[in-house]
Amino acid sequence: MRAAAPALVAFMFLAAMPLLAEFWGGSYVTGLIMRAMILAIAALSLDLLIGTCGLVSFGHAAFLGIGAYTAGIAITEGTTDLATILGITIGISVLFALVTGAISLRTHGVTFIMITLAFGQMLFFTFSALSEYGGDDGLTLWERAYAYGLFEFEHGLFYTIFGLLVAIWLLLDRLRQSRFGRVLLAAKENSTRMETLGYGVFGYRLTAYVIAGVIAGIAGALTANEAEFVSPALSAWQRSGDLIIVVVLGGVGRRSGPVLGALAFVVLEEGLSSLTHDWRLIFGPLLIFIVLFAKGGLASLFERRQA
Amino acid sequence: MSVLLATHGLCKSFGALTVTDDVSLELRTGECHALIGPNGAGKTSFVNQLSGLLAPDSGRIEFLGQDITNSSPAARANAGLARTFQITSIIPTMTLFENVALAAQARCGSSYRFFRPVHKDRQINALAGEALERIALTSRNDKLARTLSHGEKRALELAMAIAQKPRALLLDEPMAGIGSDESGQLTDTLLMLKQDYPLLLIEHDMDAVFKVADRVSVLVYGRIIASGTPDEIRANREARTAYLGDET
Numbered sequence: 001m002r003a004a005a006p007a008l009v010a011f012m013f014l015a016a017m018p019l020l021a022e023f024w025g026g027s028y029v030t031g032l033i034m035r036a037m038i039l040a041i042a043a044l045s046l047d048l049l050i051g052t053c054g055l056v057s058f059g060h061a062a063f064l065g066i067g068a069y070t071a072g073i074a075i076t077e078g079t080t081d082l083a084t085i086l087g088i089t090i091g092i093s094v095l096f097a098l099v100t101g102a103i104s105l106r107t108h109g110v111t112f113i114m115i116t117l118a119f120g121q122m123l124f125f126t127f128s129a130l131s132e133y134g135g136d137d138g139l140t141l142w143e144r145a146y147a148y149g150l151f152e153f154e155h156g157l158f159y160t161i162f163g164l165l166v167a168i169w170l171l172l173d174r175l176r177q178s179r180f181g182r183v184l185l186a187a188k189e190n191s192t193r194m195e196t197l198g199y200g201v202f203g204y205r206l207t208a209y210v211i212a213g214v215i216a217g218i219a220g221a222l223t224a225n226e227a228e229f230v231s232p233a234l235s236a237w238q239r240s241g242d243l244i245i246v247v248v249l250g251g252v253g254r255r256s257g258p259v260l261g262a263l264a265f266v267v268l269e270e271g272l273s274s275l276t277h278d279w280r281l282i283f284g285p286l287l288i289f290i291v292l293f294a295k296g297g298l299a300s301l302f303e304r305r306q307a
Numbered sequence: 308m309s310v311l312l313a314t315h316g317l318c319k320s321f322g323a324l325t326v327t328d329d330v331s332l333e334l335r336t337g338e339c340h341a342l343i344g345p346n347g348a349g350k351t352s353f354v355n356q357l358s359g360l361l362a363p364d365s366g367r368i369e370f371l372g373q374d375i376t377n378s379s380p381a382a383r384a385n386a387g388l389a390r391t392f393q394i395t396s397i398i399p400t401m402t403l404f405e406n407v408a409l410a411a412q413a414r415c416g417s418s419y420r421f422f423r424p425v426h427k428d429r430q431i432n433a434l435a436g437e438a439l440e441r442i443a444l445t446s447r448n449d450k451l452a453r454t455l456s457h458g459e460k461r462a463l464e465l466a467m468a469i470a471q472k473p474r475a476l477l478l479d480e481p482m483a484g485i486g487s488d489e490s491g492q493l494t495d496t497l498l499m500l501k502q503d504y505p506l507l508l509i510e511h512d513m514d515a516v517f518k519v520a521d522r523v524s525v526l527v528y529g530r531i532i533a534s535g536t537p538d539e540i541r542a543n544r545e546a547r548t549a550y551l552g553d554e555t
């Protein structure tokens with residue numbers, strides 16, 4: 001329970017955010033928080049790979065691109081129903097994850113990192129080549145998706161993202177403690193032993209890879225709606241790198257890690273970039289500092305040390 | 308007594324080094340078949356081929372009448388072929404109980420279950436508890452596996468193998484690194500296991516081998532040079548010069 005507490009506190013804080021923003025910051029703050037929550041969803045999915053499976057994917061942003069472009073293209077073509085958009089996003093994410101996972105999961109270590117990077121870049125160039133949909137420049141959306149009047153309410157989008165974040169956090173938290181989760185965690189430590197105990201490790205990892213891809217795809221579709229703009233940069237390797245940073249910053253494999261990491265990342269990025277254009281020059285050393293002094297990331301600062 | 312596990316003309320080389328040289332060997336129901344031989348004779352390589360971690364160059368492996376030569380390690384385990392490792396192979400970051408529960412879980416239906424907390428799974432915990440009852444471990448169940456003593460890690464491997472509800476057990480030097488004080492107790496455990504499971508036992512401890520085994524085969528440079536009852540092997544000159552030396 002203690003490990004989950006920071007995330008639960010963060011959720012309460014997030015739920016109250018639109019109200020607090022009335023007094024300070026307004027739509028600038030709610031927009032920032034929406035971005036943080038979407039980032040948290042993406043980071044949760046990546047931590048399923050890194051923290052639970054021990055698989056460092058350097059191409060996870062590919063799924064953000066899939067979700068964002070599905071939403072972008074659908075809305076441009078006049079399909080604005082959110083359920084439909086999410087349905088298509090999930091379908092494409094499953095297919096892409098099955099194909100790229102079936103190939104990349106046959107490799108290990110650095111090769112896995114490189115191969116996922118290559119798949120991500122492949123998608124980046126594909127999106128860049130979509131000249132009908134903005135090409136390199138990206139695609140501006142003229143409206144948001146429609147969800148049975150949900151978005152008509154003030155802060156409808158905010159609470160849709162919030163609800164999805166909480167639901168996905170709960171889902172992945174359960175998964176980690178399930179039969180399936182235990183197999184993944186054990187295979188991370190000793191996959192040969194798991195094979196000789198009767199577990200086809202590849203199948204379990206592929207399933208996890210698909211689940212992670214679908215969740216990141218959903219995050220991508222939400223990004224398109226929040227920003228009302230999609231661009232190939234969403235699926236570039238830099239974005240995949242950001243996702244890894246968020247996971248490490250928050251604490252790999254920690255229940256509250258991705259949520260804390262995403263909030264900290266967005267706040268730091270926003271704060272530092274308002275100070276200087278070269279904010280990454282400060283961000284890099286700061287990150288190293290945090291990783292050195294809080295080995296388990298921000299989440300570990302809240303967990304009592306085990307004897 | 309029927310044949311459970313059999314190899315037919317199994318061969319394996321690493322480059323110029325032949326580690327399995329035309330090995331045909333049987334394990335029958337109710338017996339303990341010991342495989343002995345000097346260091347580097349190819350015993351572990353042979354077990355790795357049986358359990359599917361190493362592909363033979365030629366020959367066949369049959370288990371329960373099925374050809375399993377090309378089956379995956381997981382498929383063999385699920386068919387009932389369990390093994391332990393000469394160099395302890397456990398999940399160091401999980402507790403003693405969780406390690407045994409993982410072995411049990413593979414026998415308790417699908418692990419593609421995503422929501423129910425596994426630590427509350429009665430079926431799994433009961434099977435793991437049974438296995439732990441049979442292999443006496445003095446440590447607490449919630450101790451992390453990596454903090455166990457060497458002897459307890461060896462015992463944990465045995466408990467994991469039992470929790471798999473195996474039809475046959477392959478034990479690769481269960482006494483490796485065990486002191487003489489603990490080896491007597493472990494020999495008793497092997498005698499107890501033999502009551503319930505056919506054992507293919509690889510072991511350097513000759514006292515244990517001659518106490519537990521019904522049949523002994525001697526492997527030298529990947530070849531079986533002698534096979535027979537413990538008494539026959541003790542009397543066999545070739546086996547003695549090749550391996551037993553002064554020990555008998």
Ligand SMILES: Nc1ncnc2c1ncn2[C@@H]1O[C@H](COP(=O)(O)OP(=O)(O)OP(=O)(O)O)[C@@H](O)[C@H]1O
Pocket residue numbers: 321324326344345346347348349350351352353393
């Ligand atoms: N993957 C491998 N590649 C090359 N050579 C190997 C490999 N695995 C084992 N060998 C060699 O094969 C020979 C047989 O090794 P193996 O481990 O099967 O012997 P063993 O009978 O189990 O010995 P020990 O009693 O020391 O456990 C050794 O010389 C070893 O160095």
Ligand SMILES: [Mg+2]
Pocket residue numbers: 350351352393
């Ligand atoms: Mg060996």
